[in-house]
Amino acid sequence: MKKIFNKHQSSNSNGLGTFGGVFTPSILTILGVIMYLRFGWVIGNVGLAGTLVIVTLSTCITFLTSLSIASIATDQKVRTGGAYYMISRSLGIESGGAIGISLYFAQAFSIALYTIGFAESIVQVFPEASEKIIGIITTIFVAIVALTSAKTAMKAQYVIMVGIALSLISLLFGSPLDTFDPAQEQLTPNNTAGFWTVFAVFFPAVTGIMAGVNMSGDLKNPNKSIPKGTFAAIAVGYIIYMGLPILLANRADTMSLIEDPMIMRKISFWGDAILIGVWGATLSSALGSILGAPRILQALARDGILPKFLKWTGKGSGSDDSPRLGTLLTLA
Secondary structure: OHHHHOOOOOOOOOOEOHHHHHHHHHHHHHOOHHHHHOHHHHHHHHHHHHHHHHHHHHHHHHHHHHHHHHHHHOOOOOOOOHHHHHHHHHHOHHHHHHHHHHHHHHHHHHHHHHHHHHHHHHHHHOOOOOHHHHHHHHHHHHHHHHHHOHHHHHHHHHHHHHHHHHHHHHHHOOOOOOOOOOOOOOOOOOOOOOHHHHHHHHHHHHOOHHHHHOOHHHEOOHHHHHHHHHHHHHHHHHHHHHHHHHHHHOOOOHHHHHHOOOHHHHOOOOHHHHHHHHHHHHHHHHHHHHHHHHHHHHHHHHOOOOOHHHHHHHOOEOOOOEOHHHHHHHHO
């Protein structure tokens, strides 16, 4: 056991910092596909007050999780494997392995969530396009970027962050729908979803902190960067998620919020900025997941958790020990 735990403990002196390695992937995953394509649906179903409760409750759960992450991250050396690595070194390799395998599949399948969201937004603008083909091409594209290097992927995310900021500014200075009259009684559809159903749809939006935690092996100082970057991403995400419902509820009627996934585009100052934000957010979220999932797989293989025929997924490539073989498996 001691031999397993002491593998691959060398420091990453050329690694990523707090902003680039933890905050950026976390906040870009938090401000993702659900915010752009499903937030109006959330507000339309449970109203403004219900939405604020859901956002607060979801963020509290994430914050409690981040407290545990911060406690573990500051108490030991943190290497490749993110949450899996920290759990396995705290609770034991057996418990960590059981959770780590689940974490890997959760991150791997979330790539599909984000690329499907990207494809859906493309089809909304170009109805003749094929959602399936766009989704497949997008998945391959983000995998190629991830295979290049983690630092290259992070540089791409800085550009995406600018696009998301531009979309939010455009939404802030937008105006209500022409048909919206706040003085009139809002019509509520008969098939509205219940509070907990809406909560279940929204909750994945605030779980993006794993995108930063999973980059633990690529950080220069993970003990400091993980807590600071994670708390900062949660705080910024909460502020934005509490402000957006107020804007949407005062600019569009209930039916429009529920039935139009691209409602933000219609109430923004520059509608196309929302498209930039949607595409940037979905791509960055998919990129964050395809960077994180193979690193969990790499740590699982190195600890001997996986079957022997998957031992090759623990190999790293280049000076940054990038899990390229694991990335290919995750892509498949």
